[in-house]
Amino acid sequence: MLVLDNIISDRGSRYAVAGKPCSSEKEAKAFVKELQRRKKFAKATHNSWGLLTDERRTKNDDGESGAGMVILRMLERQNLRNHVIVVTRWYGGKHLGGDRFRHVQEAVRVYLEEVSAVPRESD
Numbered sequence: 515m516l517v518l519d520n521i522i523s524d525r526g527s528r529y530a531v532a533g534k535p536c537s538s539e540k541e542a543k544a545f546v547k548e549l550q551r552r553k554k555f556a557k558a559t560h561n562s563w564g565l566l567t568d569e570r571r572t573k574n575d576d577g578e579s580g581a582g583m584v585i586l587r588m589l590e591r592q593n594l595r596n597h598v599i600v601v602t603r604w605y606g607g608k609h610l611g612g613d614r615f616r617h618v619q620e621a622v623r624v625y626l627e628e629v630s631a632v633p634r635e636s637d
Contacts, residue, residue, distance in 0.1 A: 517549075521624050522617050526606020530555075531621040533629070536565055536598035539572045545598055546574075559605035562618065564589055565598040578603060581618045588622045599625055 515534040522529040532549055536542050542565045549555045560578040564585030565571075571590075573582030585599050601621045603614070610617070 515545075515548075516625070516628060518621075518624060518628060519554075521621055524606075524610060524613060524617060525608040527608070527610060527614075527617075528604045528606065529617050529621050530558075530602040531599065531625040532602070533597060533599040533625055535596055537567055537596045539565060539570070542572065542598040546600055549600060549602070555602055557604070558602045560603045561600055562603075563598055563600040566590060566595050568595055578614065578618075580615060584615055584618045585622055588619065588626070592626055594626070594629075597629075 517532040519530045520528055521531060534545060536545060542563060546561050546563060560576045562574060562576045562578045562581035564573045564582050566586060566589040571586055573586045575582040581601060585601060599622055601618045
């Protein structure tokens with residue numbers, strides 16, 4: 515599991531990104547629950563996620579309409595399969611409009627850069 519906290523701040527809203535290898539929707543939901551056991555993540559406004567496996571494309575916006583699709587598209591572009599990415603947002607009191615999608619995209623980009631920098635274990 516890789517968690518990158520406080521990577522983006524805008525008008526009071528803060529973002530974090532987390533992810534790990536994952537092969538099913540059930541496993542992805544368990545990962546989100548695991549994150550939410552951390553007090554800070556439990557208080558988040560949104561924990562949006564995307565999962566791309568060989569069999570399915572799964573997303574959950576968690577109230578941040580469209581965020582799961584942004585994550586899913588980036589997973590597809592990178593062809594990162596069997597991996598879940600969660601973008602967490604703590605709402606800061608001001609609406610961000612379309613900037614929120616830019617922030618979700620940037621959070622995923624930062625995560626993908628970190629993952630590509632970490633040597634992968636062979637199966």
